[in-house]
Amino acid sequence: MTLTPPASPPPPISPAPTPELLAYADKMSVRPGETIAFKLSATTQAPITPRLVRIVCADPNPAGPGLIEHAVKADLPEAIAPRHQPFYPGSYAQVPLPADAQALESFTALATLWPTRIGHGPQTIMSWLDEAAGTGAALALDEHGHLALQIATANGIATVTTEQALSERRWVHVAGSYDATSGLISVLVMPLKTRRWQNRTGDRDAAFSASAPTSDAHPEPSRGELLIATATTAPQHACFNGKIEAPRLLAAVPDPDALMWIMAATEDDLSAVNDVVMWMDFARATPTTIVEDIGPHGLVGQLINHPARGMTGSLWNGHHQSWSACPAHYNAIHFHDDDIVDFGWDTDLAFAVPPDLPSGIYAMRFASAGHEDAVPFFVPAAKDANAAPIAVLMSTFTYAIYGNHARPDFEPAWEERFQAWNAYPHNPARHPTFGLSTYNNHSDGSGICHASHLRPLFNVRPGYVTFGYGEGSGLRHFPADTHLIAWLEAKGFAYDIVTDELLHNEGVDALARYKTVLTGSHPEYHTHQTLDALRHYRDGGGHLCYLGGNGFYWRIATHSENPGILEIRRGEGGIRAWASEPGEYYNAFDGDYGGLWRRIGRPPQDLVGVGFSAQGNFSGSHYIKRDPPPPSASWIFEGIEGERFGGYGLSGGGAAGFELDRADERLGTPAHAHVLASSADHDDTFILVPEERLTHLVTLPGEPEADLIRADMIYYDVPGGGAVFAVGSITFCGSLPINDFDNDISRLLENVVRRFLQ
Numbered sequence: 081m082t083l084t085p086p087a088s089p090p091p092p093i094s095p096a097p098t099p100e101l102l103a104y105a106d107k108m109s110v111r112p113g114e115t116i117a118f119k120l121s122a123t124t125q126a127p128i129t130p131r132l133v134r135i136v137c138a139d140p141n142p143a144g145p146g147l148i149e150h151a152v153k154a155d156l157p158e159a160i161a162p163r164h165q166p167f168y169p170g171s172y173a174q175v176p177l178p179a180d181a182q183a184l185e186s187f188t189a190l191a192t193l194w195p196t197r198i199g200h201g202p203q204t205i206m207s208w209l210d211e212a213a214g215t216g217a218a219l220a221l222d223e224h225g226h227l228a229l230q231i232a233t234a235n236g237i238a239t240v241t242t243e244q245a246l247s248e249r250r251w252v253h254v255a256g257s258y259d260a261t262s263g264l265i266s267v268l269v270m271p272l273k274t275r276r277w278q279n280r281t282g283d284r285d286a287a288f289s290a291s292a293p294t295s296d297a298h299p300e301p302s303r304g305e306l307l308i309a310t311a312t313t314a315p316q317h318a319c320f321n322g323k324i325e326a327p328r329l330l331a332a333v334p335d336p337d338a339l340m341w342i343m344a345a346t347e348d349d350l351s352a353v354n355d356v357v358m359w360m361d362f363a364r365a366t367p368t369t370i371v372e373d374i375g376p377h378g379l380v381g382q383l384i385n386h387p388a389r390g391m392t393g394s395l396w397n398g399h400h401q402s403w404s405a406c407p408a409h410y411n412a413i414h415f416h417d418d419d420i421v422d423f424g425w426d427t428d429l430a431f432a433v434p435p436d437l438p439s440g441i442y443a444m445r446f447a448s449a450g451h452e453d454a455v456p457f458f459v460p461a462a463k464d465a466n467a468a469p470i471a472v473l474m475s476t477f478t479y480a481i482y483g484n485h486a487r488p489d490f491e492p493a494w495e496e497r498f499q500a501w502n503a504y505p506h507n508p509a510r511h512p513t514f515g516l517s518t519y520n521n522h523s524d525g526s527g528i529c530h531a532s533h534l535r536p537l538f539n540v541r542p543g544y545v546t547f548g549y550g551e552g553s554g555l556r557h558f559p560a561d562t563h564l565i566a567w568l569e570a571k572g573f574a575y576d577i578v579t580d581e582l583l584h585n586e587g588v589d590a591l592a593r594y595k596t597v598l599t600g601s602h603p604e605y606h607t608h609q610t611l612d613a614l615r616h617y618r619d620g621g622g623h624l625c626y627l628g629g630n631g632f633y634w635r636i637a638t639h640s641e642n643p644g645i646l647e648i649r650r651g652e653g654g655i656r657a658w659a660s661e662p663g664e665y666y667n668a669f670d671g672d673y674g675g676l677w678r679r680i681g682r683p684p685q686d687l688v689g690v691g692f693s694a695q696g697n698f699s700g701s702h703y704i705k706r707d708p709p710p711p712s713a714s715w716i717f718e719g720i721e722g723e724r725f726g727g728y729g730l731s732g733g734g735a736a737g738f739e740l741d742r743a744d745e746r747l748g749t750p751a752h753a754h755v756l757a758s759s760a761d762h763d764d765t766f767i768l769v770p771e772e773r774l775t776h777l778v779t780l781p782g783e784p785e786a787d788l789i790r791a792d793m794i795y796y797d798v799p800g801g802g803a804v805f806a807v808g809s810i811t812f813c814g815s816l817p818i819n820d821f822d823n824d825i826s827r828l829l830e831n832v833v834r835r836f837l838q
Contacts, residue, residue, distance in 0.1 A: 093490060096510035100124050101162075101451040102536040104423070105444070106644070108476045109579040112462040113435045118444055118455060119425035120160065126449035127159035130429055135441040135456060137566040137817075138542040140503040141553035144730045144817050145566050147543055152442065160428050162448055167535070168385075169515065170316030171419035173308040173360075173371050175381035177208070177301050181331065181357050184300045185260040188330040189219045189229075190253070190343055192272075192394050194412065196524035197321035198225035198248050203417075204311040204318045205254065206327050208301035211237065215302040218311060219256040219267075220318065221246065227267045227290075229256030234296040240265045242290045247271075248322075251394040253343035258299050259333045266291035270343055272394055287340075306358065308371075309387070309415040319417035321524040325393045326411055328375075329357040346395075346408065347374055363407035366390050366668050369641055371413075386421050386530050386645060388414040390668030392661065402666045402673075409663075416522040420515045421532035421645050433459060439468070439576040441565060443542060454542050456558065460590070461576040468574040469837050471594040472564065475603040476533075477580040477610070477636060479558050480646055483537040484508040485517035487546070494548020504543040511538065518648050519657040527658030531646045547698045551733030552814060554698065560731060560814065561600030564627060567816040571830060584609045584638065588616035596623040596836040601731070601813045602739075603631040605648070607638065611677070615687060621801035623836035626688040627829070629791065629810035630739035633684065633692055635677055637669035649674025653771040655695055678747070678771060686748030689796060690741035690808045694789040696766030700734025700811040702727030703757040703793060713754045713795045716805075716831050725757075725824040731814025735825050737762070740791040741808035744781065753796035759809065762789055795832075805832045 101124060106117040122128060136148035189206050197203070198221070207218035209230060217231040225245035230237050246252055251272040258265045268289040307313065308327050309320040326346075332355035334342055342353055350359060359375035366389045373379035390403040393412035403410035431444065439461040443454040458474050461467055490509040498505065508516060515535055518528050538544065540558050547554030555563075568575050578597070582590045584607050591597055591613060603626075611632065618624045634654070639645040650656045651665035654676045667674045677683060684691035703726045709716065726735030736759030743749040766789045772780050779785055791808035798804060815825040 093492065093509045095512065096506070098123070098511070099451070099453070099506050101128070101446060101448050101453050103446050103453045103455050104534065104536045105455050105457055106534065107457065108479070108533050109458045109460065109581045110433055111460055112433050112437050112465070115430055115432045116457055117427040118429040118431065119165065119423070120428040120446060121165035121425060122162035122448055123164055124162050124449040124451055126162065128162050128446050128448040129159055130156045131445050132156065133443050133445055135443055135542055135562060135565070136569050138559040138562040139553050139555055139730065140501040140543040140545065141730060142501060144553060148566060149443070149542070154431070154434070156431070157429070165425040167420060167423040167425070168315045169418045169420040169513065170310055170319035171383065171385040171387035171415045172310035172313070172316060172319065173381045173383050174313065175306045175308065175358065175371070175373070175379055177304055177306055177357070178377045178379065182300060182304060184331060184357070186258060186331065186333050187217070187299055188255055188257040188333050188339065189217070189328070190255045191219070191327040192251060192253050192325040193246070194251050194323035195221065195225070195246050195248055195321065196526060198246060199223070202318040203320045204307070204309060205320060205324065206306060206308055206329070207311050208303065208306045209311070210302050213302045215298045215300050217258065217299045219254065220311070227254050227256070227269050229258070229265055229267045231258055231265055231294065232298045233294055234298070238265060238294040238297065240267055240290050240292045242267055242269060242288055244269070244288045255339060255343055257333045258297060260297070263293050263295050263297070264291055265294050268339065270340065308381070313384070320415045321417055323391055323393070323412040323414045325362060326360060328359045331355040331357050350374060361411060362389070362413045363403065363411040366403055366410070367640060367670065385419040387416065387419055388529055388668070390664065390666055392663040396663050398663065401663055402671065403668070404666070404671045414526065416524060416526070418515070418523050420535070421530050422534040422642065435462065441474070441562070441577060453536070456540060456542065458577050458579050460578055460582055467593040468576045469595040470568070470573055470575040470833070471578045471591060471597045472568070472575050473583070473597055473599050473603065474561065474577055474579045475557070475600050477605045477646060478602060479537070479540050480533045481518050481531045481605045481636065481648060482557055483517050483531055483533060483540060484515055485519045485539060486512055491548065497548045498545055501545070503545045504538070504541045506538045508538050514538070521658055527650060527660065529648055531648070532644050534644050550698050552730040555731060555814070557602060560602070563730065563813040563816050564598065564600060567821055567826065567829070570821040573833065580606070580610055583613045588613045588620065591617040591622065592620070594622070596625060596833060598625045599627050599631065601628040601810050603628060604633045605636045606632055606677070607636055611682065611687065618687070618798055618802050618804060619800055623803050624688065625832060625836070626690070626804070626806040627813055629741050629808060630692045630695070631684055631741070632677060632687055635672070635674055637667040637672065639669050651675030651679065653679060655769055676771065683747040684741065685744050688806045689749045689753050689794045689804055690743050690792050690806045691747055692739065692769050693742040693772060694740045694766050694768055696738065696762060698732045698738050699763055699765070700729055700732035700737025700814070701759050701761045702734055703736050703791070704760050705757045706755050709754050709756055712797070713756065715835060716756060716795060716828060718831055719827050720824045725828070726815055728818050728823070729811055729815035730817060731811035735812050735815035736791040736809040737811040739810045740789065741806070742788065742790055742792045743794055746781070749794070750796050753794050755792050755794050757793040759791040803836065
């Protein structure tokens with residue numbers, strides 16, 4: 081079955097029922113002797129049976145090797161009792177209130193807002209309302225975007241609401257008050273003219289308010305806590321979408337003039353404000369999950385579900401681009417009703433990896449009443465074990481960044497192919513509530529900047545198929561990388577697994593004992609630590625094979641409190657699924673400038689000789705040999721006849737396709753590097769990447785655009801005895817299995833690996 085990609089985006093995809101059995105693990109990488117914890121949720125009533133398998137090939141395409149797994153004996157329970165474990169999307173802050181606030185009478189709640197999803201249901205700004213107890217209050221937006229203050233009374237909930245709605249993506253000060261003496265509840269909205277380019281006039285620039293009397297109100301916070309951006313916890317309800325800055329609570333109602341002044345007051349004005357219960361400064365502790373109160377009580381709150389920090393606030397004027405350079409301009413947090421990175425499920429199976437388990441890719445398979453899930457994990461060699469000569473670098477950071485990518489071009493018709501191949505049945509496009517990838521957007525349209533493996537990742541499963549069109553299997557990422565594993569097994573090469581996480585934590589020590597390191601098809605996302613480790617390995621005499629495309633492209637950061645959570649800022653340049661807002665290019669996790677490695681002088685060419693140049697549909701073409709290689713590199717083509725090679729494969733039908741890398745001395749390709757071959761004859765869907773284009777007529781290298789749409793295969797020696805071989809194409813490894821691993825791409829790679837092992 082051959083399907084073509086749609087000419088225009090398909091209509092919205094209808095969600096599918098929640099899978100009956102799902103699982104994830106607390107780790108993607110675990111060494112022998114360590115323990116990995118599996119968390120399960122099932123709606124079945126039958127016991128769950130676990131079994132351990134070693135994965136050789138995760139491609140379900142019957143035209144290829146097929147799914148290859150080997151059962152592994154392990155000390156596992158015969159059955160696990162099924163249970164349903166819920167998860168609760170929506171980010172918020174939870175702040176314990178001081179004891180003297182428990183008898184709160186008159187109050188004023190204030191905040192500065194930048195709402196992003198008006199008119200999609202009620203949204204909470206601040207709440208200590210306990211409807212069951214009949215106490216408390218909440219400052220919120222109603223379902224139409226009007227500011228409302230709710231307060232518990234003896235007769236139920238009293239509410240006052242503005243007649244005018246707030247506007248999306250415009251800063252406003254808001255306040256809600258209750259005067260216990262007069263019984264008056266009131267709300268006030270004061271729009272800001274915070275940017276010179278927003279200095280517009282009209283009704284929306286004027287303050288507006290509403291008030292109403294009530295009686296027998298009970299505003300005291302009986303729960304002893306205040307919630308920001310949600311009305312309730314687990315499950316969250318009426319979550320706020322947008323930025324909240326400087327939420328404050330006063331135990332008094334200032335007169336109108338004083339209130340207008342306090343609404344715009346900053347930290348410098350705090351000493352002049354009386355009766356402060358809470359005054360949050362969201363610019364503090366930005367890399368953490370806590371929020372700090374600068375008021376007299378010094379309260380500390382906890383952020384749930386990782387809202388975005390390091391966000392521009394109402395004072396930002398473009399003079400500073402980093403939150404660490406001017407914290408006062410970044411006193412905002414962007415909350416979303418669909419934020420979730422860690423499901424927080426309890427452990428159902430703690431598996432102690434046997435000390436003698438060989439390095440490899442494994443999966444724990446769980447089955448119950450005809451339903452099944454499989455959680456892959458990667459086992460590097462024990463530190464004291466004899467190492468194999470080859471290390472395969474598994475791109476676990478990239479797998480997590482793409483985790484649950486709901487493709488915008490997904491079509492239900494693709495599922496016919498999935499079913500015919502008995503492929504993994506669940507697709508993120510059908511299950512958006514499980515948290516999407518950093519290639520998707522939040523419900524308010526902002527880009528998802530956090531990723532994690534601490535939840536079920538549908539596309540990190542054996543048998544998962546990404547594309548339902550085109551030639552071959554349509555695999556990407558983890559399943560596609562097993563084409564290389566299957567090749568190593570077929571050729572009898574001994575290998576160990578190394579992961580991005582290991583490289584990040586251990587540096588070059590994770591690679592130092594290997595004669596050669598092979599990457600997979602798409603090692604795109606990296607930290608300073610992983611790039612440094614690869615560079616030190618290469619320069620220390622290591623032999624590095626970059627067997628993919630669009631690698632070493634984006635910068636990411638890991639969270640100090642939970643390294644399983646990653647952050648990406650999609651700043652200026654690059655092929656992007658979304659773009660960061662101006663002023664928000666710096667990571668909150670580590671304070672570094674985000675975006676492309678190229679933007680800070682570390683382009684991929686400087687590490688592996690080639691870097692991202694062009695992208696098209698998931699289709700592949702062939703390579704054509706360049707000028708005859710010098711004697712020092714002629715051995716690479718031994719046994720390969722003709723000028724063209726690689727025009728076949730399980731990934732897009734060709735070894736050179738989808739995303740293409742080329743050599744460029746200006747960006748770091750060594751002058752002595754040999755360009756062995758370049759791809760040709762790509763279809764007309766391929767375009768130049770944005771960072772290579774200056775105008776519609778001029779490219780950055782000054783060459784015609786058509787000449788830059790190519791994959792370069794290169795080889796070069798590195799002083800110190802090392803060497804680099806790079807193929808410049810994501811689809812290269814998909815050609816290895818063709819004809820039972822007997823083809824010119826397979827032969828070429830075998831030539832390289834055997835030479836590197838000598």
